[in-house]
Amino acid sequence: MSKNHNDSSDKPSNPSRRSFMKGFGVTSLGAVAAGQGLIGSLEACAPATGSKTLGPGIVPVTLRVNGKNVRVNIEPSATLAEVLHEQIGLTGTKTGCDRGACGACTVLLDGKAVCSCMTLAVDTVDQKIETIEGVGDDKRLHPIQQAFIESDAMQCGFCTPGMVLSCKALLDANPNPSDSDIRKAVSGNLCRCGTYPKIFQAMKQVAQLK
Template sequence: MAEKDISRRIFIKRLGTGVAGSGLALSQLSAAVSAGKDDDAGEKAPKDQVLLQLTVNGKAVRLHIPASLTLAELLRDRLNLSGTKVVCNHGECGACTVLLDGKAVYSCHILALDAAGKEVLTVEGLLKGEELHPLQEAFVKEDGLQCGFCTPGQIMSAYALLKQKPHPTPDDIREGMAGNLCRCGAYPKIAQSVLAAAKSNARAER
């Protein structure tokens, strides 16, 4: 099989639920979004809940939530986007990393209401249909993971890094990825995966 052509299905088969388990929930997101649309604009919020509107992976989301809901809880429990992992739940390990208006943030450590009116990109949003993002392909090809649980967060951090620095040095990668822990200690291969993805992007640009 040509490495370029790893499909989402084969990828999941190889990795279990780690990296791209993520993609499974897209259909459920659509369901949640359309449920949101059924609300009348003037409808009174349920007791102790407030209206939240934001964009998740390009889709408008509108729903009522308690103020205490974290962004990670919103994504995983309300929108069924379980690719985003929660490990420490204290804004320390990076497994929950998503992009908020283009910047990497710990979704477990900001409130869903902090994302009001903003755009959230999760690991599910990197897929184009069945096609993996070059970063996801690079993590497979370079073996950039062991158990895979930190991988969605690693990939989102890498995505934010490459967006800002398309041609990173190894030091840029170490610094840019510093907010993501890997308990398996796969750091050398994680860095190698990011570098490989940057190189393949550079090739695609030429």
Template sequence: MMELSLTVNGRPFAVHVDPATTLVEVLRDELGLTGTKIGCDRGACSACTVWLDGEVVASCMTFALDARGKQITTIEGLAKDEQLHPVQQAFVDHDALQCGFCTPGMVMSCAHLVERNPACTLDDVRGAVSGHLCRCGAYPNIFKATLAAAAAMRQRKSGGGT
């Protein structure tokens, strides 16, 4: 076991973990951040997607040790000042989920896309979620929601929104 300091959603945490512990195990089991889901636990479904220094990663394929010194963002850290991220709000508005198990990972990837490219196209959105498996077929509404969120981001950047 070794001591590990991590920064999650802007807050510092110290945990004692086995060096083979994955990031998602620390998030869920040590820190209680259960918004990040485990689907396959082998890098095939993207349910466990989080941001590491602003880039999307599969947290089931990332050793917690490799997150040392980096900014980790989970679904719990996406809302700011009690206000949902535009992608979260758009998922609600467009009913972009059914069972919801894949939703946190989808939201993290779609939010990553619109943050970087508010002018994203449908193809961009398809690409962003191409590694995410949703078995209940919520994709059409996920696409609509993400494009709506991108439009909201554009409006916000142009000073036309809240």
């Protein structure tokens, strides 16, 4: 769950209609998904709420993305997923459902996995944003990425960036996760190709290296 989700003192006094609708959307989807047994937990997809009210109109903000300060001019209604893709050019973060149900857009905010499609970019000012581009690259794969390759834990790869980041959030917080911990960590990430057994295998492999 994002850092601020349960902290009512941090909630903006005048939330936008979009953030209200998004909050409503994730709650409704969570109820439906849980009822159908599709998603074990939507914690990672809770919308982030910030302490500042910005706008209306385009506002200049500085985001801390993968260790670098990035200056962008954004609409207060722009999601982090939109800004990462369209303004910062980081396309590794995928958008699947755009409503908090699939986890493809997972990024880390101050080390915690959140859905960037459910997070307003203006709410991420002053937080550390980590995308898949910050985890590793072709010449320097993260151990989780290496383990995914060795375990053949991907098919089409669409869910993989989000999966890797959810796994990273878990391992950074808990280097020796149980099977249950691993399942819970990726329970908000849907893989339509059904690679879960391989993902669990990869995670166990990485955990044994620690």
